[in-house]
Amino acid sequence: MEQIIFRAMTRDDADEITALEAKCFAMPWSREDFWRETKNELAEYVVGELDGKIVAYAGAWVSFDQAEVMHVAVEPELRGQGVGTLIFGALIEAVKKRGAKSVTLEVRPSNTAAVKLYENFGLKSVGRRKGYYLDNGEDALIMWNTKL
Ligand SMILES: CC(C)(COP(=O)(O)OP(=O)(O)OC[C@H]1O[C@@H](n2cnc3c(N)ncnc32)[C@H](O)[C@@H]1OP(=O)(O)O)[C@@H](O)C(=O)NCCC(=O)NCCS
Numbered sequence: 001m002e003q004i005i006f007r008a009m010t011r012d013d014a015d016e017i018t019a020l021e022a023k024c025f026a027m028p029w030s031r032e033d034f035w036r037e038t039k040n041e042l043a044e045y046v047v048g049e050l051d052g053k054i055v056a057y058a059g060a061w062v063s064f065d066q067a068e069v070m071h072v073a074v075e076p077e078l079r080g081q082g083v084g085t086l087i088f089g090a091l092i093e094a095v096k097k098r099g100a101k102s103v104t105l106e107v108r109p110s111n112t113a114a115v116k117l118y119e120n121f122g123l124k125s126v127g128r129r130k131g132y133y134l135d136n137g138e139d140a141l142i143m144w145n146t147k148l
Contacts, residue, residue, distance in 0.1 A: 009047050101148050
């Protein structure tokens with residue numbers, strides 16, 4: 001997957017990201033949501049491009065020295081080959097450059113691939129939000145790494 005180019009998200013990416021988002025999440029964000037993110041000064045998003053097509057993206061909001069991850073997604077056919085590790089690594093580097101010293105996120109406990117990915121970056125489960133996900137009432141695991 002060394003052919004993937006990582007770069008910051010731009011406004012022109014909103015359509016492609018929205019299409020990938022719809023393939024990846026039960027409660028996907030809309031095109032307007034992503035378009036708004038391109039104007040959000042707190043938002044930091046990176047995309048991974050393969051042959052000119054966006055195959056991965058990840059985003060976070062950075063407030064003071066804390067980053068809160070909003071999205072991490074990889075094209076379904078390309079999963080399990082390290083792309084998630086690369087895009088999440090690119091996001092962590094980007095938020096560190098903006099001064100983040102800790103990172104937090106919510107994840108479904110049933111999402112073993114995502115939980116493993118985050119643990120590999122030093123995030124630890126510190127609690128749960130009961131019934132957080134509206135589509136099936138699943139709890140969210142709250143994960144943190146306070147030592148970026
Ligand atoms: C979560 C996601 C981004 C991972 O992307 P990926 O490209 O498959 O990730 P990687 O190949 O880099 O694998 C990351 C780790 O997860 C593990 N993993 C990957 N798929 C797995 C699976 N199906 N079950 C268990 N572990 C898995 C890998 O082994 C790797 O750990 P290791 O390096 O210690 O072996 C991807 O599955 C995805 O887009 N899912 C849908 C969107 C989503 O759920 N995002 C997270 C929301 S919080």
